[in-house]
Amino acid sequence: MKKIWIIHSSDYGNSETVANKIADGLKDTYEVRVEHLKNLTPEDFAKADLYGLIVAVRIFQFRSDKTIRNFLTGLNEVMGKPIPKFAYFSTHALKWKKFFIRGMKKTVSKLGCVEEVCTDILEIRLQGAKGPARDGADEKIEKFVSTLKEFMS
Ligand SMILES: Cc1cc2nc3c(=O)[nH]c(=O)nc-3n(C[C@H](O)[C@H](O)[C@H](O)COP(=O)(O)O)c2cc1C
Secondary structure (H helix, E strand, O other), X not given: OOEEEEEEOOOOOHHHHHHHHHHHHHOOXXXXXXXXXXXXXXXXXXXXXXXXXXXXXXXXXXXEOHHHHHHHHHHHHHOXXXXXXXXXXXXXXXXXXXXXXXXHHHHHHOOOOEEEEOOOOEEEEEOOOOOOEOOOHHHHHHHHHHHHHHHHO
């Protein structure tokens, strides 16, 4: 089975929950691992022979989380061979604004270590900073899983 990792840097558990739900949707076709960024080093990625990488991006102070962006930039330096498929999703508390994700888009555009980037981005709005997700999240996740399955095929 091809390997997909879903990584997050969740504090309150919301992006981890979304990651787990995406994993549930993909695990019939792929070997999926959900992991907190703090448990991984760039070298783990270099060794893993990944087919896909899906990243949770939290929004802080109107910007996409710098920790995860810096980590991805660091991957460029260690990956011997690129990861064929890359996608990301976001959790946020305020009404969605396109500029929230601008920094992440910039980071991704410079990633030499991924081949193809999914153009669809899932945005999950929370009921405040600590969540939980607002109504309708499960339907959005389900739709994103279908998109991912097509993108990854
Ligand atoms: C200090 C702080 C600043 C935040 N700024 C924003 C923001 O500008 N826009 C927004 O939509 N959500 C904002 N949030 C909400 C976070 O996006 C939310 O807490 C995060 O996605 C939760 O993810 P987690 O449960 O996986 O930790 C902020 C949260 C914190 C704690």
